[in-house]
Amino acid sequence: MTSDPTRSAHRPAPLLAIAHGSADPRSSAAVERIFDRVRALRPDLDVRTAYLDHVDPGAEAALTRLAADGAGEAVVLPALLTAAYHSRVDLPEVLERVSAAGPWLRIRYAATLGPHPWLLDAVERRLHEAxxxxxxxxxxxxxxxxxxxxxxxxxxxxxxxxxxxxxxxxxxxxxxxxxxxxxxxxxxxxxxxxxxxxxxxxxxxxxxxxxxxxxxxxxxxxxxxxxSEPLGDLPELAALALHRYTEALQSEPSFPRLPAR
Missing domain, CATH: 3.40.50.1400 (Rossmann fold)
Structure with a gap:
Protein backbone atom coordinates (compact mmCIF):
# COMPACT_ATOMS: atom_id res chain seq x y z
CA MET A 1 0.00 0.00 0.00
CA THR A 2 1.19 3.56 -0.68
CA SER A 3 -0.13 6.84 0.61
CA ASP A 4 -2.25 9.08 -1.57
CA PRO A 5 -0.47 12.46 -1.79
CA THR A 6 -3.71 14.23 -2.73
CA ARG A 7 -5.15 13.32 0.67
CA SER A 8 -2.34 14.81 2.78
CA ALA A 9 -0.54 17.45 0.67
CA HIS A 10 -2.44 20.34 2.25
CA ARG A 11 -3.09 18.89 5.67
CA PRO A 12 -0.84 19.13 8.71
CA ALA A 13 0.68 15.89 9.90
CA PRO A 14 -1.69 14.14 12.33
CA LEU A 15 -0.82 14.13 16.01
CA LEU A 16 -1.05 10.77 17.76
CA ALA A 17 -0.75 11.13 21.53
CA ILE A 18 0.09 7.90 23.29
CA ALA A 19 -0.62 7.73 27.01
CA HIS A 20 0.21 5.02 29.51
CA GLY A 21 -3.32 3.73 30.00
CA SER A 22 -4.98 2.43 33.14
CA ALA A 23 -7.70 0.03 34.18
CA ASP A 24 -9.24 2.98 36.03
CA PRO A 25 -11.64 4.72 33.60
CA ARG A 26 -10.93 8.10 35.21
CA SER A 27 -7.48 8.01 33.67
CA SER A 28 -8.41 7.70 30.00
CA ALA A 29 -11.28 10.16 30.51
CA ALA A 30 -8.78 12.76 31.75
CA VAL A 31 -6.44 12.08 28.83
CA GLU A 32 -9.28 12.47 26.34
CA ARG A 33 -10.21 15.83 27.90
CA ILE A 34 -6.65 17.06 27.48
CA PHE A 35 -6.66 16.29 23.79
CA ASP A 36 -10.18 17.62 23.32
CA ARG A 37 -8.62 20.90 24.47
CA VAL A 38 -5.83 20.42 21.92
CA ARG A 39 -8.45 19.92 19.19
CA ALA A 40 -10.18 23.12 20.24
CA LEU A 41 -6.89 25.00 19.94
CA ARG A 42 -6.09 23.45 16.54
CA PRO A 43 -9.34 22.50 14.75
CA ASP A 44 -7.35 21.99 11.54
CA LEU A 45 -5.31 19.22 13.12
CA ASP A 46 -6.19 15.53 13.18
CA VAL A 47 -5.55 14.70 16.85
CA ARG A 48 -5.84 11.09 17.96
CA THR A 49 -5.13 9.26 21.19
CA ALA A 50 -3.91 5.77 21.94
CA TYR A 51 -2.65 3.84 24.93
CA LEU A 52 0.19 1.52 25.85
CA ASP A 53 -1.94 -0.68 28.09
CA HIS A 54 -5.48 -1.38 29.33
CA VAL A 55 -7.34 0.94 26.92
CA ASP A 56 -8.12 0.78 23.20
CA PRO A 57 -6.92 1.74 20.75
CA GLY A 58 -3.43 0.47 21.39
CA ALA A 59 -0.46 2.38 20.03
CA GLU A 60 0.26 -0.04 17.18
CA ALA A 61 -3.38 -0.25 16.10
CA ALA A 62 -3.69 3.54 16.09
CA LEU A 63 -0.57 4.04 13.97
CA THR A 64 -1.64 1.31 11.58
CA ARG A 65 -5.03 3.04 11.26
CA LEU A 66 -3.31 6.34 10.43
CA ALA A 67 -1.33 4.65 7.67
CA ALA A 68 -4.48 2.99 6.33
CA ASP A 69 -6.23 6.36 6.33
CA GLY A 70 -3.60 7.68 3.95
CA ALA A 71 -1.34 9.66 6.26
CA GLY A 72 2.09 10.21 4.77
CA GLU A 73 3.57 11.26 8.08
CA ALA A 74 2.55 11.52 11.69
CA VAL A 75 3.84 13.01 14.92
CA VAL A 76 3.85 10.56 17.80
CA LEU A 77 3.72 12.26 21.18
CA PRO A 78 4.49 10.23 24.32
CA ALA A 79 1.95 11.78 26.70
CA LEU A 80 4.20 11.15 29.69
CA LEU A 81 5.81 13.44 32.25
CA THR A 82 9.28 11.87 32.06
CA ALA A 83 11.29 9.95 29.51
CA ALA A 84 11.66 6.44 30.91
CA TYR A 85 11.18 2.84 29.78
CA HIS A 86 7.90 3.45 27.97
CA SER A 87 9.27 6.25 25.80
CA ARG A 88 12.73 4.73 25.33
CA VAL A 89 11.83 1.08 24.72
CA ASP A 90 8.10 0.28 24.55
CA LEU A 91 7.12 2.93 22.02
CA PRO A 92 10.23 2.57 19.81
CA GLU A 93 9.44 -1.16 19.55
CA VAL A 94 5.94 -0.29 18.33
CA LEU A 95 7.28 2.29 15.87
CA GLU A 96 9.80 -0.15 14.46
CA ARG A 97 7.08 -2.70 13.76
CA VAL A 98 4.80 -0.13 12.14
CA SER A 99 7.65 1.28 10.05
CA ALA A 100 8.57 -2.18 8.82
CA ALA A 101 4.98 -2.90 7.80
CA GLY A 102 4.27 0.55 6.33
CA PRO A 103 7.51 2.31 5.36
CA TRP A 104 5.59 5.07 3.55
CA LEU A 105 4.49 6.49 6.92
CA ARG A 106 7.13 8.99 8.08
CA ILE A 107 7.11 9.07 11.86
CA ARG A 108 8.28 12.10 13.80
CA TYR A 109 8.81 11.22 17.44
CA ALA A 110 8.12 14.11 19.81
CA ALA A 111 9.69 14.60 23.21
CA THR A 112 7.75 13.58 26.30
CA LEU A 113 5.68 16.34 27.86
CA GLY A 114 8.12 16.75 30.72
CA PRO A 115 10.29 18.26 31.84
CA HIS A 116 9.09 21.76 30.99
CA PRO A 117 8.43 24.95 33.00
CA TRP A 118 4.78 24.96 31.88
CA LEU A 119 4.25 21.80 33.90
CA LEU A 120 5.43 23.66 36.99
CA ASP A 121 2.90 26.37 36.16
CA ALA A 122 0.25 23.65 36.06
CA VAL A 123 1.42 22.25 39.41
CA GLU A 124 1.10 25.71 40.96
CA ARG A 125 -2.36 26.17 39.44
CA ARG A 126 -3.58 22.91 40.98
CA LEU A 127 -2.06 23.86 44.34
CA HIS A 128 -3.85 27.22 44.25
CA GLU A 129 -7.12 25.40 43.54
CA ALA A 130 -6.44 23.32 46.67
CA SER A 228 -3.72 18.83 44.92
CA GLU A 229 -5.51 17.09 42.08
CA PRO A 230 -3.63 15.52 39.12
CA LEU A 231 -2.75 17.95 36.35
CA GLY A 232 -5.48 16.73 33.98
CA ASP A 233 -6.91 18.99 31.32
CA LEU A 234 -5.28 22.25 32.35
CA PRO A 235 -4.47 24.67 29.53
CA GLU A 236 -0.75 24.32 30.19
CA LEU A 237 -0.82 20.64 29.16
CA ALA A 238 -2.71 21.27 25.93
CA ALA A 239 -0.34 24.12 25.02
CA LEU A 240 2.65 21.92 25.83
CA ALA A 241 1.33 19.07 23.66
CA LEU A 242 1.12 21.46 20.70
CA HIS A 243 4.58 22.83 21.52
CA ARG A 244 6.04 19.31 21.39
CA TYR A 245 4.18 18.73 18.12
CA THR A 246 5.74 21.84 16.58
CA GLU A 247 9.20 20.87 17.82
CA ALA A 248 8.84 17.44 16.22
CA LEU A 249 7.84 18.96 12.87
CA GLN A 250 11.07 20.96 12.89
CA SER A 251 13.20 17.83 13.18
CA GLU A 252 13.89 14.97 10.82
CA PRO A 253 11.38 12.08 10.84
CA SER A 254 12.90 9.57 13.24
CA PHE A 255 12.43 7.75 16.49
CA PRO A 256 14.81 6.18 19.00
CA ARG A 257 16.48 3.10 17.61
CA LEU A 258 16.74 0.13 19.92
CA PRO A 259 20.14 -1.47 20.50
CA ALA A 260 20.87 -4.57 18.45
CA ARG A 261 19.76 -7.73 20.19
Missing amino acids: GVRASPDTSLVLASAGSSDPEANAVVARAAEQLAARGPWRSVVPAFASMASPTPAQAVARLRAGGAPRVAVATYLIAPGLFSDRVRDQSLAEGAAAV
Missing part, protein backbone atom coordinates in the same frame (compact mmCIF):
# COMPACT_ATOMS: atom_id res chain seq x y z
CA GLY A 131 -5.91 26.49 48.71
CA VAL A 132 -2.12 26.18 48.84
CA ARG A 133 0.32 28.95 48.04
CA ALA A 134 4.05 29.10 48.59
CA SER A 135 4.87 30.21 52.10
CA PRO A 136 7.93 30.03 54.39
CA ASP A 137 5.90 27.95 56.86
CA THR A 138 4.80 25.36 54.27
CA SER A 139 6.84 22.46 52.95
CA LEU A 140 5.82 20.87 49.68
CA VAL A 141 6.01 17.27 48.46
CA LEU A 142 6.07 16.81 44.68
CA ALA A 143 4.61 13.31 44.30
CA SER A 144 5.02 11.47 41.00
CA ALA A 145 4.36 7.92 39.82
CA GLY A 146 7.99 6.82 40.17
CA SER A 147 10.08 4.75 37.79
CA SER A 148 12.68 1.99 37.73
CA ASP A 149 14.77 4.43 35.65
CA PRO A 150 16.89 6.59 38.00
CA GLU A 151 17.12 9.37 35.43
CA ALA A 152 13.34 9.68 35.24
CA ASN A 153 13.21 10.01 39.02
CA ALA A 154 16.04 12.55 38.85
CA VAL A 155 13.87 14.64 36.49
CA VAL A 156 11.20 14.80 39.19
CA ALA A 157 13.83 15.73 41.78
CA ARG A 158 15.02 18.58 39.56
CA ALA A 159 11.43 19.74 39.14
CA ALA A 160 11.16 19.87 42.94
CA GLU A 161 14.30 22.02 43.04
CA GLN A 162 12.83 24.35 40.42
CA LEU A 163 9.61 24.70 42.40
CA ALA A 164 11.66 25.51 45.49
CA ALA A 165 13.45 28.25 43.54
CA ARG A 166 10.09 29.77 42.62
CA GLY A 167 9.31 29.83 46.37
CA PRO A 168 9.05 30.97 48.97
CA TRP A 169 8.48 27.39 50.23
CA ARG A 170 10.07 26.18 53.46
CA SER A 171 11.32 23.22 51.38
CA VAL A 172 10.27 21.12 48.39
CA VAL A 173 11.05 17.41 48.15
CA PRO A 174 10.18 14.69 45.60
CA ALA A 175 8.24 11.53 46.41
CA PHE A 176 7.22 8.50 44.39
CA ALA A 177 4.07 6.42 44.47
CA SER A 178 5.94 3.33 43.23
CA MET A 179 9.36 1.97 42.26
CA ALA A 180 11.39 4.51 44.26
CA SER A 181 11.64 6.25 47.58
CA PRO A 182 10.65 8.22 49.51
CA THR A 183 6.99 7.37 49.24
CA PRO A 184 4.51 10.20 49.78
CA ALA A 185 3.89 8.91 53.31
CA GLN A 186 7.61 8.88 54.09
CA ALA A 187 8.15 12.35 52.64
CA VAL A 188 5.28 13.91 54.59
CA ALA A 189 6.31 12.18 57.82
CA ARG A 190 9.92 13.31 57.50
CA LEU A 191 8.96 16.92 56.85
CA ARG A 192 6.60 16.96 59.82
CA ALA A 193 9.22 15.33 62.04
CA GLY A 194 11.68 17.97 60.85
CA GLY A 195 9.49 20.72 62.20
CA ALA A 196 7.52 21.87 59.16
CA PRO A 197 4.41 23.64 60.51
CA ARG A 198 2.43 22.70 57.39
CA VAL A 199 2.99 20.13 54.62
CA ALA A 200 1.18 20.21 51.27
CA VAL A 201 1.41 17.66 48.49
CA ALA A 202 1.38 18.36 44.76
CA THR A 203 0.16 15.41 42.72
CA TYR A 204 2.55 15.34 39.76
CA LEU A 205 0.52 12.96 37.62
CA ILE A 206 -1.38 13.55 34.40
CA ALA A 207 -4.54 11.69 35.36
CA PRO A 208 -6.37 10.24 38.35
CA GLY A 209 -6.15 6.56 39.12
CA LEU A 210 -4.37 4.11 41.40
CA PHE A 211 -1.30 6.28 41.90
CA SER A 212 -3.18 9.51 42.56
CA ASP A 213 -5.36 7.69 45.10
CA ARG A 214 -2.22 6.31 46.75
CA VAL A 215 -0.64 9.77 46.89
CA ARG A 216 -3.75 11.29 48.47
CA ASP A 217 -4.42 8.48 50.93
CA GLN A 218 -0.82 8.18 52.14
CA SER A 219 -0.31 11.93 52.41
CA LEU A 220 -3.48 12.64 54.36
CA ALA A 221 -2.84 9.69 56.67
CA GLU A 222 0.50 11.26 57.63
CA GLY A 223 -1.01 14.66 58.30
CA ALA A 224 -0.65 16.57 55.04
CA ALA A 225 -2.72 19.73 55.14
CA ALA A 226 -3.74 19.54 51.47
CA VAL A 227 -3.23 17.37 48.39
Whole structure:
Protein backbone atom coordinates (compact mmCIF):
# COMPACT_ATOMS: atom_id res chain seq x y z
CA MET A 1 0.00 0.00 0.00
CA THR A 2 1.19 3.56 -0.68
CA SER A 3 -0.13 6.84 0.61
CA ASP A 4 -2.25 9.08 -1.57
CA PRO A 5 -0.47 12.46 -1.79
CA THR A 6 -3.71 14.23 -2.73
CA ARG A 7 -5.15 13.32 0.67
CA SER A 8 -2.34 14.81 2.78
CA ALA A 9 -0.54 17.45 0.67
CA HIS A 10 -2.44 20.34 2.25
CA ARG A 11 -3.09 18.89 5.67
CA PRO A 12 -0.84 19.13 8.71
CA ALA A 13 0.68 15.89 9.90
CA PRO A 14 -1.69 14.14 12.33
CA LEU A 15 -0.82 14.13 16.01
CA LEU A 16 -1.05 10.77 17.76
CA ALA A 17 -0.75 11.13 21.53
CA ILE A 18 0.09 7.90 23.29
CA ALA A 19 -0.62 7.73 27.01
CA HIS A 20 0.21 5.02 29.51
CA GLY A 21 -3.32 3.73 30.00
CA SER A 22 -4.98 2.43 33.14
CA ALA A 23 -7.70 0.03 34.18
CA ASP A 24 -9.24 2.98 36.03
CA PRO A 25 -11.64 4.72 33.60
CA ARG A 26 -10.93 8.10 35.21
CA SER A 27 -7.48 8.01 33.67
CA SER A 28 -8.41 7.70 30.00
CA ALA A 29 -11.28 10.16 30.51
CA ALA A 30 -8.78 12.76 31.75
CA VAL A 31 -6.44 12.08 28.83
CA GLU A 32 -9.28 12.47 26.34
CA ARG A 33 -10.21 15.83 27.90
CA ILE A 34 -6.65 17.06 27.48
CA PHE A 35 -6.66 16.29 23.79
CA ASP A 36 -10.18 17.62 23.32
CA ARG A 37 -8.62 20.90 24.47
CA VAL A 38 -5.83 20.42 21.92
CA ARG A 39 -8.45 19.92 19.19
CA ALA A 40 -10.18 23.12 20.24
CA LEU A 41 -6.89 25.00 19.94
CA ARG A 42 -6.09 23.45 16.54
CA PRO A 43 -9.34 22.50 14.75
CA ASP A 44 -7.35 21.99 11.54
CA LEU A 45 -5.31 19.22 13.12
CA ASP A 46 -6.19 15.53 13.18
CA VAL A 47 -5.55 14.70 16.85
CA ARG A 48 -5.84 11.09 17.96
CA THR A 49 -5.13 9.26 21.19
CA ALA A 50 -3.91 5.77 21.94
CA TYR A 51 -2.65 3.84 24.93
CA LEU A 52 0.19 1.52 25.85
CA ASP A 53 -1.94 -0.68 28.09
CA HIS A 54 -5.48 -1.38 29.33
CA VAL A 55 -7.34 0.94 26.92
CA ASP A 56 -8.12 0.78 23.20
CA PRO A 57 -6.92 1.74 20.75
CA GLY A 58 -3.43 0.47 21.39
CA ALA A 59 -0.46 2.38 20.03
CA GLU A 60 0.26 -0.04 17.18
CA ALA A 61 -3.38 -0.25 16.10
CA ALA A 62 -3.69 3.54 16.09
CA LEU A 63 -0.57 4.04 13.97
CA THR A 64 -1.64 1.31 11.58
CA ARG A 65 -5.03 3.04 11.26
CA LEU A 66 -3.31 6.34 10.43
CA ALA A 67 -1.33 4.65 7.67
CA ALA A 68 -4.48 2.99 6.33
CA ASP A 69 -6.23 6.36 6.33
CA GLY A 70 -3.60 7.68 3.95
CA ALA A 71 -1.34 9.66 6.26
CA GLY A 72 2.09 10.21 4.77
CA GLU A 73 3.57 11.26 8.08
CA ALA A 74 2.55 11.52 11.69
CA VAL A 75 3.84 13.01 14.92
CA VAL A 76 3.85 10.56 17.80
CA LEU A 77 3.72 12.26 21.18
CA PRO A 78 4.49 10.23 24.32
CA ALA A 79 1.95 11.78 26.70
CA LEU A 80 4.20 11.15 29.69
CA LEU A 81 5.81 13.44 32.25
CA THR A 82 9.28 11.87 32.06
CA ALA A 83 11.29 9.95 29.51
CA ALA A 84 11.66 6.44 30.91
CA TYR A 85 11.18 2.84 29.78
CA HIS A 86 7.90 3.45 27.97
CA SER A 87 9.27 6.25 25.80
CA ARG A 88 12.73 4.73 25.33
CA VAL A 89 11.83 1.08 24.72
CA ASP A 90 8.10 0.28 24.55
CA LEU A 91 7.12 2.93 22.02
CA PRO A 92 10.23 2.57 19.81
CA GLU A 93 9.44 -1.16 19.55
CA VAL A 94 5.94 -0.29 18.33
CA LEU A 95 7.28 2.29 15.87
CA GLU A 96 9.80 -0.15 14.46
CA ARG A 97 7.08 -2.70 13.76
CA VAL A 98 4.80 -0.13 12.14
CA SER A 99 7.65 1.28 10.05
CA ALA A 100 8.57 -2.18 8.82
CA ALA A 101 4.98 -2.90 7.80
CA GLY A 102 4.27 0.55 6.33
CA PRO A 103 7.51 2.31 5.36
CA TRP A 104 5.59 5.07 3.55
CA LEU A 105 4.49 6.49 6.92
CA ARG A 106 7.13 8.99 8.08
CA ILE A 107 7.11 9.07 11.86
CA ARG A 108 8.28 12.10 13.80
CA TYR A 109 8.81 11.22 17.44
CA ALA A 110 8.12 14.11 19.81
CA ALA A 111 9.69 14.60 23.21
CA THR A 112 7.75 13.58 26.30
CA LEU A 113 5.68 16.34 27.86
CA GLY A 114 8.12 16.75 30.72
CA PRO A 115 10.29 18.26 31.84
CA HIS A 116 9.09 21.76 30.99
CA PRO A 117 8.43 24.95 33.00
CA TRP A 118 4.78 24.96 31.88
CA LEU A 119 4.25 21.80 33.90
CA LEU A 120 5.43 23.66 36.99
CA ASP A 121 2.90 26.37 36.16
CA ALA A 122 0.25 23.65 36.06
CA VAL A 123 1.42 22.25 39.41
CA GLU A 124 1.10 25.71 40.96
CA ARG A 125 -2.36 26.17 39.44
CA ARG A 126 -3.58 22.91 40.98
CA LEU A 127 -2.06 23.86 44.34
CA HIS A 128 -3.85 27.22 44.25
CA GLU A 129 -7.12 25.40 43.54
CA ALA A 130 -6.44 23.32 46.67
CA GLY A 131 -5.91 26.49 48.71
CA VAL A 132 -2.12 26.18 48.84
CA ARG A 133 0.32 28.95 48.04
CA ALA A 134 4.05 29.10 48.59
CA SER A 135 4.87 30.21 52.10
CA PRO A 136 7.93 30.03 54.39
CA ASP A 137 5.90 27.95 56.86
CA THR A 138 4.80 25.36 54.27
CA SER A 139 6.84 22.46 52.95
CA LEU A 140 5.82 20.87 49.68
CA VAL A 141 6.01 17.27 48.46
CA LEU A 142 6.07 16.81 44.68
CA ALA A 143 4.61 13.31 44.30
CA SER A 144 5.02 11.47 41.00
CA ALA A 145 4.36 7.92 39.82
CA GLY A 146 7.99 6.82 40.17
CA SER A 147 10.08 4.75 37.79
CA SER A 148 12.68 1.99 37.73
CA ASP A 149 14.77 4.43 35.65
CA PRO A 150 16.89 6.59 38.00
CA GLU A 151 17.12 9.37 35.43
CA ALA A 152 13.34 9.68 35.24
CA ASN A 153 13.21 10.01 39.02
CA ALA A 154 16.04 12.55 38.85
CA VAL A 155 13.87 14.64 36.49
CA VAL A 156 11.20 14.80 39.19
CA ALA A 157 13.83 15.73 41.78
CA ARG A 158 15.02 18.58 39.56
CA ALA A 159 11.43 19.74 39.14
CA ALA A 160 11.16 19.87 42.94
CA GLU A 161 14.30 22.02 43.04
CA GLN A 162 12.83 24.35 40.42
CA LEU A 163 9.61 24.70 42.40
CA ALA A 164 11.66 25.51 45.49
CA ALA A 165 13.45 28.25 43.54
CA ARG A 166 10.09 29.77 42.62
CA GLY A 167 9.31 29.83 46.37
CA PRO A 168 9.05 30.97 48.97
CA TRP A 169 8.48 27.39 50.23
CA ARG A 170 10.07 26.18 53.46
CA SER A 171 11.32 23.22 51.38
CA VAL A 172 10.27 21.12 48.39
CA VAL A 173 11.05 17.41 48.15
CA PRO A 174 10.18 14.69 45.60
CA ALA A 175 8.24 11.53 46.41
CA PHE A 176 7.22 8.50 44.39
CA ALA A 177 4.07 6.42 44.47
CA SER A 178 5.94 3.33 43.23
CA MET A 179 9.36 1.97 42.26
CA ALA A 180 11.39 4.51 44.26
CA SER A 181 11.64 6.25 47.58
CA PRO A 182 10.65 8.22 49.51
CA THR A 183 6.99 7.37 49.24
CA PRO A 184 4.51 10.20 49.78
CA ALA A 185 3.89 8.91 53.31
CA GLN A 186 7.61 8.88 54.09
CA ALA A 187 8.15 12.35 52.64
CA VAL A 188 5.28 13.91 54.59
CA ALA A 189 6.31 12.18 57.82
CA ARG A 190 9.92 13.31 57.50
CA LEU A 191 8.96 16.92 56.85
CA ARG A 192 6.60 16.96 59.82
CA ALA A 193 9.22 15.33 62.04
CA GLY A 194 11.68 17.97 60.85
CA GLY A 195 9.49 20.72 62.20
CA ALA A 196 7.52 21.87 59.16
CA PRO A 197 4.41 23.64 60.51
CA ARG A 198 2.43 22.70 57.39
CA VAL A 199 2.99 20.13 54.62
CA ALA A 200 1.18 20.21 51.27
CA VAL A 201 1.41 17.66 48.49
CA ALA A 202 1.38 18.36 44.76
CA THR A 203 0.16 15.41 42.72
CA TYR A 204 2.55 15.34 39.76
CA LEU A 205 0.52 12.96 37.62
CA ILE A 206 -1.38 13.55 34.40
CA ALA A 207 -4.54 11.69 35.36
CA PRO A 208 -6.37 10.24 38.35
CA GLY A 209 -6.15 6.56 39.12
CA LEU A 210 -4.37 4.11 41.40
CA PHE A 211 -1.30 6.28 41.90
CA SER A 212 -3.18 9.51 42.56
CA ASP A 213 -5.36 7.69 45.10
CA ARG A 214 -2.22 6.31 46.75
CA VAL A 215 -0.64 9.77 46.89
CA ARG A 216 -3.75 11.29 48.47
CA ASP A 217 -4.42 8.48 50.93
CA GLN A 218 -0.82 8.18 52.14
CA SER A 219 -0.31 11.93 52.41
CA LEU A 220 -3.48 12.64 54.36
CA ALA A 221 -2.84 9.69 56.67
CA GLU A 222 0.50 11.26 57.63
CA GLY A 223 -1.01 14.66 58.30
CA ALA A 224 -0.65 16.57 55.04
CA ALA A 225 -2.72 19.73 55.14
CA ALA A 226 -3.74 19.54 51.47
CA VAL A 227 -3.23 17.37 48.39
CA SER A 228 -3.72 18.83 44.92
CA GLU A 229 -5.51 17.09 42.08
CA PRO A 230 -3.63 15.52 39.12
CA LEU A 231 -2.75 17.95 36.35
CA GLY A 232 -5.48 16.73 33.98
CA ASP A 233 -6.91 18.99 31.32
CA LEU A 234 -5.28 22.25 32.35
CA PRO A 235 -4.47 24.67 29.53
CA GLU A 236 -0.75 24.32 30.19
CA LEU A 237 -0.82 20.64 29.16
CA ALA A 238 -2.71 21.27 25.93
CA ALA A 239 -0.34 24.12 25.02
CA LEU A 240 2.65 21.92 25.83
CA ALA A 241 1.33 19.07 23.66
CA LEU A 242 1.12 21.46 20.70
CA HIS A 243 4.58 22.83 21.52
CA ARG A 244 6.04 19.31 21.39
CA TYR A 245 4.18 18.73 18.12
CA THR A 246 5.74 21.84 16.58
CA GLU A 247 9.20 20.87 17.82
CA ALA A 248 8.84 17.44 16.22
CA LEU A 249 7.84 18.96 12.87
CA GLN A 250 11.07 20.96 12.89
CA SER A 251 13.20 17.83 13.18
CA GLU A 252 13.89 14.97 10.82
CA PRO A 253 11.38 12.08 10.84
CA SER A 254 12.90 9.57 13.24
CA PHE A 255 12.43 7.75 16.49
CA PRO A 256 14.81 6.18 19.00
CA ARG A 257 16.48 3.10 17.61
CA LEU A 258 16.74 0.13 19.92
CA PRO A 259 20.14 -1.47 20.50
CA ALA A 260 20.87 -4.57 18.45
CA ARG A 261 19.76 -7.73 20.19
